[in-house]
Amino acid sequence: MNNEFKDGERVVICGRGENNGKIYKNEYARIIERDPYYKDYHVIFDSGKTDWINPSDIRKLYFTVKKGK
Numbered sequence: 001m002n003n004e005f006k007d008g009e010r011v012v013i014c015g016r017g018e019n020n021g022k023i024y025k026n027e028y029a030r031i032i033e034r035d036p037y038y039k040d041y042h043v044i045f046d047s048g049k050t051d052w053i054n055p056s057d058i059r060k061l062y063f064t065v066k067k068g069k
Contacts, residue, residue, distance in 0.1 A: 004055055005031045005041060013043065015057025022051070029053075 005011060009031045013024040018040060029043040032050065040052045 003034050005034070005058060005060070007031055007033060010061050011043070012059040012061060013045075013053055013057060014059060015054060018052035018054075020051075024051075024053075024057075 011029055011031060013027045013029050016023050024045075027045055029045045032042040032044055034041050035052070038052075040054055041058060042050060043053050043058075044050045
């Protein structure tokens with residue numbers, strides 16, 4: 001089975017965490033691992049804190065490049 005997000009990938013979190021029930025809004029994080037049973041993702045935030053997040057609350061980062069004249 002393929003993972004939707006790869007280990008080490010930078011993502012944006014917009015949803016509720018599993019540890020304390022804290023709500024994250026547009027927080028940058030990095031994927032650590034995926035739980036094969038519950039299908040949650042363990043992420044580490046830029047502040048150094050870790051939490052388990054549902055995949056529906058994770059967004060990929062998309063970069064757009066503006067073309068010069």
